[in-house]
Amino acid sequence: MQISGAQMVIESLIAENVEVVFGYPGGAIMNVYDEIYKQNGFQHVLARHEQAAIHAAEGYSKATGRVGVAMITSGPGFTNAVTGLADAYMDSIPMVVISGQVPMSLIGTDAFQEIDAVGISRPCTKHNYLVTDAKDLPRILKEAFYIASTGRPGPVHVDIPKDVTAQIEEFVYPESIELETYKPTVKGNARQIKKAIDAIGEASRPIFYLGGGIINSNAADEVRELVNMTNIPSVETLMARGTLGADNENLISMLGMHGSYAANMSMSEADLMIAIGARFDDRVTGKLSEFAKHARIIHIDIDPASISKLVNADFPIVGDVKNVVKEMIPLAKERIDGQKYAQWRETVANFDKLHPLSYQDSDEVLKPQWVVERIGQLLGDDANITTDVGQHQMWAAQFYPFSRPRQWITSGGLGTMGFGFPAAIGVKRGCPDKVSINVTGDGSILMNIQELMTAVEYKLPVINVILNNNYLGMVRQWQTMFYDKRHSQTDLSMQPDFVMLAQSFGGLGYRVKTKEEFDAALKDAVEKNVVALIDVTVNRLENVLPMVPSGGSLFNMMLEYKDK
Amino acid sequence: MPEERRVISVIVxxxxxxxxxxxxxxxxxGYNIDSLTVAPIPESKYSRITIVTQGSVLVIEQIIKQLHKLIPVLKVYEHANLVEKEMALVKFPVTxxxxxxxALCAAYNGKIVNVSEDFMICNVAxxxxxxDNFLKAIKRFHPKEIVRSGVVAMEI
Structure with a gap:
C-alpha cells in the first residue's frame, strides 16, 4: 500500500489499537491532522494547551494501563509539551508523543516554529526519534509503542518533519519487533528469589515497602496475596496508594515526608525491608544514612539502575514485579510462618495507637482533611482521584480510603502543578463509569484552567474540588516553619470568582463554606454529571502533618506545629 | 570516596x-569527560566509544547502569585490565x-610525518x-600546535 507519512501515522495508531489521541494542531503537523479529519479509527480530543494534552494522555494511561498518545506541533507546541514529557518520564508512564517538525530542508535554519525537539526531549524521555525518511516511520512507531510499554515504562517522543509526513512510500506495519540492544530483564533470578525468601523467614521485624512499580506492572493482586499470606506490615509510597486497599489490616499507611508516624517508625525499626517497585525517592527516605538503617534490604525492580542507586541492596532482584512476586508466593507458602511476626505487628499497632494519622476537626471552619474524607465516604470506590501538587495532594494521599490500584493518579516524581485537571479529563475518558474527581488547590487549578473548555466540549465531567486556602499552601507552610513566616509571594488572596468562571465555560460552579454545603454541592455535581468547580473555603493556615523536615530522619517527625 | 581515572567502553x-x-x-x-573516541566496529552496525573520565566507584557504577539503559547501547564495561594507546600530532617550526x-619521536613510537616550507609535523603513539611525558619533553622545541586523539583501549 503506497501512502503518505501522515497516513502511515494514522494506520500505525489504528494498528496499535489506539482509541483516543489527545492533541493540538499547528503548522508542522497539519498533514497528519488532515488525515485525522478523514479517519474514524480513533477519537481526537482537542486540549486547549499542549501541556494539558500530554497530562490528559498521562491520566488516561495511568487509569487504564494502556499507552497514552498525544500529538502536537513543532516549536512552541513541542516546548509546551515538555513539562508533560518530563512528568511522564519521572513517573514511568507509557506514552507515545508525536510532534511535527519543520521540513528537513529547513532544519537548522532557525525556521518559523523550529526548535531542536529531540535535543530537548532527550533527557526527559525513555527514548526519542527524529524521523528523516517515511520508509522508517512504520518501524519507528512500532518501536515507540514497544519501548514505551515494556521494561520500566516511559514516554517515547517521535518528531516528524513536515516533508516526511507528505512523502509517499510503501506501508507495511511490522507485526513484531526485536531490538538487539533493548532486552529488559523480566524474569527474576531464581536463586536470588530463594535467598530473599530465606531472609524474610529469618527476619523478626520485616516490612514491605510498596512502590508505584506494582501499579505499573499490574501486580497489586499478587502483592496483596503475598502480604496477606505472610502477615507482614506494609507501607505504601505516594505512587502505590491503592495497592493493598485501605481496609487491609497489614497496611500501615503511606510513609515519607508526610507519611504516618507508624509507617515511618516501623520503617526505622525494621530489620528487613522488602522494596517492591519502589525507588527510594528523597521524599520517602528523608536523611539517607538514617533510612531503615537496621534493615537488610531486598529490592525488586525492573530497572537495574534503580537498584543500589541510593541505598545498597543486600538482595537485588531485577525483574518484572508481577513475575517475581508470583514466584515468591509458593516459596513463601512453604517457608514463611505468617504467625511469626505477631510481636512485631503489635509494636507497629502501638505506633499507630500512639500517634494515629488524624486532624482536629472544627465546627467553625471547614478542614481540608474533612473534605477529602467526606469525598471518600460519599463516593469511595466509585471515584477515581487525581490531584495537583501541594498540601491538597498530601491530604488526599493521607485521608482518602483507596480501595484499588489505578484509582489514585498524581504527579509524584516531577510534582507538576497543573497536572490534575487535564489528567482527570484523561482518566474520565479512560474510565467513563467512575466519577472523576480532581482534588486541587487554588494555586494549582489556575495552571491549566483552560481545560474547562475541553472537559465541557467532550462531555468529560470532571469534578474539581478546590481546597481553597487563599495561599500557595505548601510553600506557605514551609515559609511559616522554616523562613520565620516571611510569606514571600504565596498569598493568593486575589482570586477569580470560581463559580462564574466555571459557568462562563459551560460548567457548574459551587461556593462552599460549610459541611452541609459541601455535601449538597458534591451530590449535585455527581447527579448532574457535569464539569464542575467546587470552591471550598478551608482553614487558611492548616498545615500538612505529620512532617519530616527536608533532609531529616524518618524517626524524627514533627507531629504537631505550635505557632511561636 | 576517592575519584579515580576510569576507562569505559560503550558499544552502540x-x-x-x-x-x-x-x-x-x-x-x-555535571561530570566531565576527559577524552572520548568513536569509530565504527568493522563489519558490523556498531561503533565503539571509549570514554575516559574521573569518578568514585559508586558514581561510575551508576553511570554504567544509566548508559546501559539507553536504547541504542549494546554493551558497557569498565576496563580493569587493559591496553591503552593514544596518538598525538605535533607541529614544529622547521627551524x-x-x-x-x-630521535625523541622514535622513543615514543613516532616519527616525522610531514615537512613543509615552514613547519614539520610528527606523530607519536x-x-x-x-x-604526557613526550609533550613535556618537546616544549623546548617550541611546538606550534598539539592535537591529541584521546584514548583507545582493549581488554587484555
Missing part, C-alpha cells in the same frame, strides 16, 4: 544522536633541530601518560 548502534545521548548522561550530571625531534 552506529546512528545519529547516539553520541549526544551518551554525552548528555555525563553533562546532565627547530630536526634530528633531536626525530603511546600510553597516555607517556604521551
Amino acid at each position: 548502534i552506529n546512528e545519529a544522536s547516539v553520541l549526544s545521548r551518551i554525552a548528555g548522561l555525563f553533562s546532565g550530571r 627547530e633541530c630536526l634530528s633531536d625531534i626525530a 603511546d600510553i597516555p601518560q607517556r604521551v
